[in-house]
Amino acid sequence: MSAEDFYALLGIGLFAMGLYRLVAHIEAVHRILSINVMGVGVFMVLIATAVGQPPDPVPHAMVLTGIVVAVSATAFALALTLATERAS
């Protein structure tokens, strides 16, 4: 198995673990963290597709954009959780 395959399978494993945690547990912060773990898994798969000589820069740029969007979504989800807890 090449390094690229190993990386992609690790990413898929992370995605599955995050998905399990997302479905099986109820607390909001755990679920937000699980979504982040799923995102990291997807990023690893994207990076694995970029392997080559020379390495393909477009998936790298997509991952950078994805990290920023994931940070934004996490920030909003945490603020929403805080607002919900304070309102209830």
Add this chain to the structure above:
Amino acid sequence: MSMTLIERARIVATSIAAVALAGLLASAWLGTPETGQGLASLSAAALPDSGVSNPVTAVLLNFRAFDTLLEIAVLLVTLVAVWALGLRLPAAETLPPSTVFNSLLRLATPIVVVIAGYLLWIGAAAPGGAFQAGAVLAGVGVLLRLAGVLTLRRSVLRWLAVSGLLVFIAVGLAMLVHTGSLLNYPVASAGAWILLIETAATVSIAAILCALFVGAEPGES
């Protein structure tokens, strides 16, 4: 731990489903044939005309510049959404005064600002750029916020948050007038336009990330 039968069954079912999904995705990955290079050869061929020498920065700020514009817009929209929730600051949002923390900040802040400036500058040739520099700057901004040193008024923060997107759109429209298509830099000055956009974006991203950390919209005082 004592769980009811329903809870135990739910966990088992979810585990089996997750493992099955992982196996399906793994077989899909391993089954795809080795096709071509993707866009690597095209990016490498266009890299000398892009104004930078780092291929990822060229893709982010030149070839796919519109995606980066929308990414900065996503950050701004997130800030607006978080402010719209109307969170109020808790009574004590700064740490209790501490000599160790303050001395660390006095040492660390100028160093981190220089690191952020370096990351911004070196983004044209090596891994770096606006987002990395903005994130580092946001880190030191959060520390300053926790120490109670950095509190911005609402008007200042609004202008800082919007400035990155405004500069990006302004450059895009200027290129539209100059070369006929949005964000299409002329080859000779592409590096300069990219640096201008990245500088504005760095400060803007740092301000937005710090404001997202705080969560509550600042007052006018």
